[in-house]
Amino acid sequence: MTGGTVGALRALVFDKDGTLFDFHATWSGWTRSLILSETRGDHARAALLAEALGFALEPGRFSPDSPVIASTAAEIAALVAPHLPAADRPGLLERMNALAAEAPQVPAAPLAPLLAEFRQRGLRLGVATNDSEAPARAHLGAAGVTAAFDFVAGADSGHGAKPGPGQLLAFARQVGLPPSACAMVGDSLHDLRAARAAGMTAIAVLTGIAGPDELAPEADAVLDSIAALPGWLEARNGA
Missing domain, CATH: 3.40.50.1000 (HAD superfamily/HAD-like)
Known part of the structure; x- marks a missing residue:
């Protein structure tokens, strides 16, 4: 100390x-929704995206070094974008913020x-x-x-x-x-x-x-x- x-x-x-x-109780659902909505049923891409975010889709938990913990939305978007080559960065960030605003x-x-x-x-x-x-x-x-x-x-x-x-x-x-x-x-x-x-x-x-x-x-x-x-x-x- x-x-x-x-x-x-x-x-x-x-x-x-x-x-x-509470972090897990709030953001596990947001992260899962982000991954699944952006990968649209592509399980291989969803796995890559989950790994980049330090998140286990099952059981829906973050690793201690997950960038979601302390990064800004823009920083998270920069990590996500390489795994979503069809997504434009501003649109991705807008969708992330909209999803975040609705996260219980x-x-x-x-x-x-x-x-x-x-x-x-x-x-x-x-x-x-x-x-x-x-x-x-x-x-x-x-x-x-x-x-x-x-x-x-x-x-x-x-x-x-x-x-x-x-x-x-x-x-x-x-x-x-x-x-x-x-x-x-x-x-x-x-x-x-x-x-x-x-x-x-x-x-x-x-x-x-x-x-x-x-x-x-x-x-x-x-x-x-x-x-x-x-x-x-x-x-x-x-x-």
């Missing part, structure tokens, strides 16, 4: 997939009461995801929690993608706080490294693919899920 910033935290910025929403999200914890509790504590809240912004907003809207957030950014929002710090620094500017008063909460090394680059506290959760042994060396805290955040914050902030 690395040393974090000192002082009370006044803002939290969350990754979306694997953090606010499975919350990692009851979101509305948890986020309401954070707001009652006076915390400012944001979302920084490597998903595209439109699907991200669709997912938050479907969960009924968009209004809880002061800031929502995707990889296509103009701030760059994680592990770069751009989204996190934009959040800090939006809420008028120094990065040292903010924490990034995420399930991947991309999230934790973005926090480090931005000068924020790095909090890891285990509702994604990565395990504690992978995350702990770069995290200030490793929690089972965002449901553990209130207790951790009480201990951290002394309130």
Whole structure:
């Protein structure tokens, strides 16, 4: 565990997939649908596409190094395109984003009461995801929690993608706080490294693919899920 910033935290910025929403439960179906719809019954091509995405069609699970975990939609499209020579890249990306916007999200914890509790504590809240912004907003809207957030950014929002710090620094500017008063909460090394680059506290959760042994060396805290955040914050902030 690395040393974090000192002082009370006044803002939290969350990754979306694997953090606010359980990764496997949400994205296994999307990945399967993408592979099957794009390969149109070509089983050999579907197998190649699944391998490129680090995904086992049976039983529908991701490998720990799957690029789907932390890549942007554009990066995933670049991996998929060589296996779909008839597909144009912009059209493929558009179909991926449309499919993502419709993907049913499975919350990692009851979101509305948890986020309401954070707001009652006076915390400012944001979302920084490597998903595209439109699907991200669709997912938050479907969960009924968009209004809880002061800031929502995707990889296509103009701030760059994680592990770069751009989204996190934009959040800090939006809420008028120094990065040292903010924490990034995420399930991947991309999230934790973005926090480090931005000068924020790095909090890891285990509702994604990565395990504690992978995350702990770069995290200030490793929690089972965002449901553990209130207790951790009480201990951290002394309130």
